[in-house]
Amino acid sequence: MQSTQKIFRFLGLLLLILAWPSPAAQAQPAQEKVELQGDLKLGAPQTRTLALGTVHVWSLTVKKGQFVAVEVAENSINVMVRLVDPREAQRTAFNTPTSSGWVKEKATWIADTSGAWKLKIAPVRATRAGDYEIKWVSRRAATASDRQITEADSLNNLAQTYYGQRKYVEAEPLFLRAIEIREKALGPDHLDLAESINSLANLYQLQNKYDKAEPLYKRSMAIREKVLGPNHPTVARSLNNLAVLYNAQGKFAEIEPLYKRSLEIREKSLEPDHPDISTSLQNLAVFYYRQGSYSEAEPLYKRALRIREKNLGLDHPSLVGPLGNFAALYSAQARYAEAEPLFLRSLNIAQKALGPDHAGMADPLNDLAAHFHIQGKYDEAEPLYMRALSIWEKIGGSNNLGLALSLDNLATLYCARGKYAEAEPLYKRSLTIRETARGVDHPEVGEGLNNLGALYVDQGKFAEAELLFKRSLAISEKTFGTEHLDVTKSLNNLALLYDRQGRYIEAEPLYARALMIREKALGREHPLVGESLNNLAELCINQGKYAEAEPLYRRAIEIAEKALGANHPDLGLRLKSLAKAMFYKGGAPAETILPLIERAMAILDSAKYNPTFRADTYVLRAQIRKHKGDLQRALADLAEAVRLGEAMRPQTGRSEEVRTDFLNRTQNLLTRS
Numbered sequence: 001m002q003s004t005q006k007i008f009r010f011l012g013l014l015l016l017i018l019a020w021p022s023p024a025a026q027a028q029p030a031q032e033k034v035e036l037q038g039d040l041k042l043g044a045p046q047t048r049t050l051a052l053g054t055v056h057v058w059s060l061t062v063k064k065g066q067f068v069a070v071e072v073a074e075n076s077i078n079v080m081v082r083l084v085d086p087r088e089a090q091r092t093a094f095n096t097p098t099s100s101g102w103v104k105e106k107a108t109w110i111a112d113t114s115g116a117w118k119l120k121i122a123p124v125r126a127t128r129a130g131d132y133e134i135k136w137v138s139r140r141a142a143t144a145s146d147r148q149i150t151e152a153d154s155l156n157n158l159a160q161t162y163y164g165q166r167k168y169v170e171a172e173p174l175f176l177r178a179i180e181i182r183e184k185a186l187g188p189d190h191l192d193l194a195e196s197i198n199s200l201a202n203l204y205q206l207q208n209k210y211d212k213a214e215p216l217y218k219r220s221m222a223i224r225e226k227v228l229g230p231n232h233p234t235v236a237r238s239l240n241n242l243a244v245l246y247n248a249q250g251k252f253a254e255i256e257p258l259y260k261r262s263l264e265i266r267e268k269s270l271e272p273d274h275p276d277i278s279t280s281l282q283n284l285a286v287f288y289y290r291q292g293s294y295s296e297a298e299p300l301y302k303r304a305l306r307i308r309e310k311n312l313g314l315d316h317p318s319l320v321g322p323l324g325n326f327a328a329l330y331s332a333q334a335r336y337a338e339a340e341p342l343f344l345r346s347l348n349i350a351q352k353a354l355g356p357d358h359a360g361m362a363d364p365l366n367d368l369a370a371h372f373h374i375q376g377k378y379d380e381a382e383p384l385y386m387r388a389l390s391i392w393e394k395i396g397g398s399n400n401l402g403l404a405l406s407l408d409n410l411a412t413l414y415c416a417r418g419k420y421a422e423a424e425p426l427y428k429r430s431l432t433i434r435e436t437a438r439g440v441d442h443p444e445v446g447e448g449l450n451n452l453g454a455l456y457v458d459q460g461k462f463a464e465a466e467l468l469f470k471r472s473l474a475i476s477e478k479t480f481g482t483e484h485l486d487v488t489k490s491l492n493n494l495a496l497l498y499d500r501q502g503r504y505i506e507a508e509p510l511y512a513r514a515l516m517i518r519e520k521a522l523g524r525e526h527p528l529v530g531e532s533l534n535n536l537a538e539l540c541i542n543q544g545k546y547a548e549a550e551p552l553y554r555r556a557i558e559i560a561e562k563a564l565g566a567n568h569p570d571l572g573l574r575l576k577s578l579a580k581a582m583f584y585k586g587g588a589p590a591e592t593i594l595p596l597i598e599r600a601m602a603i604l605d606s607a608k609y610n611p612t613f614r615a616d617t618y619v620l621r622a623q624i625r626k627h628k629g630d631l632q633r634a635l636a637d638l639a640e641a642v643r644l645g646e647a648m649r650p651q652t653g654r655s656e657e658v659r660t661d662f663l664n665r666t667q668n669l670l671t672r673s
Helices: 144-164 168-186 191-206 210-228 233-249 252-269 275-290 294-312 317-332 336-354 359-374 378-395 401-416 420-438 443-458 462-480 487-500 504-522 527-542 546-564 569-585 590-606 611-628 631-652 656-672
Strands: 033-039 046-050 054-062 066-074 079-084 090-094 104-110 115-123 130-141
Touching (some): 046 115, 054 130, 066 144, 090 104, 191 233, 252 275, 275 317, 317 336, 317 359, 359 378, 359 401, 378 401, 401 420, 401 443, 443 487, 504 527, 527 569, 546 569, 569 590, 590 611, 611 631
Parallel strands (some): 033 054
Antiparallel strands (some): 046 130, 079 090
């Protein structure tokens, strides 16, 4: 009978901890309309609405040797500030790729010639008009300190440019030098210093250098709290950043209060529909999703989406990620009919805004494909995976992680269809890309090792799989520590391998350790805890310990019903497994077992779940009916099982091999009863 234990393959519905707006947004029109705004007056703020395809030009009269500082507050549009000298030559540009938008862009320079300097304000990653406020803050004869400030600003600006291009090695020394200069020129408690420290922390976090990032985030937040007070929106940004870091580190107990405090500050200090409130809602919702707290996540997703739609319209590219996240929530609960239109809307928005072959199309294509994949709709999933892969292939590059993800997803689909020879080169190529891009000890390399190891388990290459799973486990433990949630994926896979080989004594402590970590990190009622209980129960079944399996299955069922709902396929699979344990243990009357089977069948049939698992459920009922002496109805169940098995053959890509294997298993099971 088909096991309900799961090899962890890293297949993506892509959940995002979001900034605002999404970087994968519509390019600005090639033809720009220039609108002259006149002279900017020192100390007099001006507010303007900036339309798409429009550039606002402001003039400032400056003498040679003067230090100048101008601030542009992005109230409802992200902008690029370009500095043009009196000879109409562009000197530099100011934009903060690491910001979430709706912050102040600061332009500083020392004039090397007298005359009318210009600032050109242009929209960036926008699809509708928005407001900004510009203020000429300073103009004075440049001092030695001003020259240091200007140097630091230039270094920081260049570092931000490299950061936006993912050139982290080039960005790091520039941030470090900017921090050194700013601390010397401005003192240890200046907000510009805090911004540079925060940016360097972002850089380290993206490189998985969490021990370096954490103290920087904390120092940046301490400066902001001291200067601005504990309830300022900028402090909320720091709280959000620290929470995202803790999420990466698996410090789940520390995340929720940070997100909640960040949201509380923003709700008190900003307008009810401010974009930053949407960001806080979205991030808290993602946290609840990952904790399995779906009922808490759903209203947050809905409110965050409503705010974005109100601010940006119904077709803005910044809706692509949130729609995908919201759909993933429904998909996790097997609410596929509600998930699919959200996935489709996300895809349609991306295609309209970016074009069919843009890199930003790959993620929504992948999300929709994964949605079909987990339902066993392989024919619908495959062309979407292929299209996403084609987009990444056109982009190319030996370190293209998007390409690696697409290769993994298509390979995982091929494994589901039994096309192991086609899957293996894809997994290997993906692993090579990850090792080149990230280094051999990066957690993403561990994911690739797990995927390839899972393939080898499917092929019966147990020795090769064991080496890969052990290497993946070592990477996870080295990166995250021995009690991090990510470690449980490798523990589960290694335990399942030993289980398949009959190495039960070695499998049990690994399953038990995974269960302990999950209960500690997620609580006793999380779906992943239920999955670990199910794995231990299957191990008991394989050892003939049916009495020990039954309470584990019952607890796993209770968790699934509470967390996932009464119609989730995982619940159906566990009900079937409980019925199997009770039947093999003996002593329970068929009248007690059959309702479990029938409820499981109703759930799986209603969800149109993978026909292989549905067929096994019919076989189990046939066993029970045969045991009762009800041969006619047992044969009817067997006929339905064969029909489902036959229906699955085109999906798996195999023919007589599938039929022979299925009929042999069926015969063995009926003989066993």
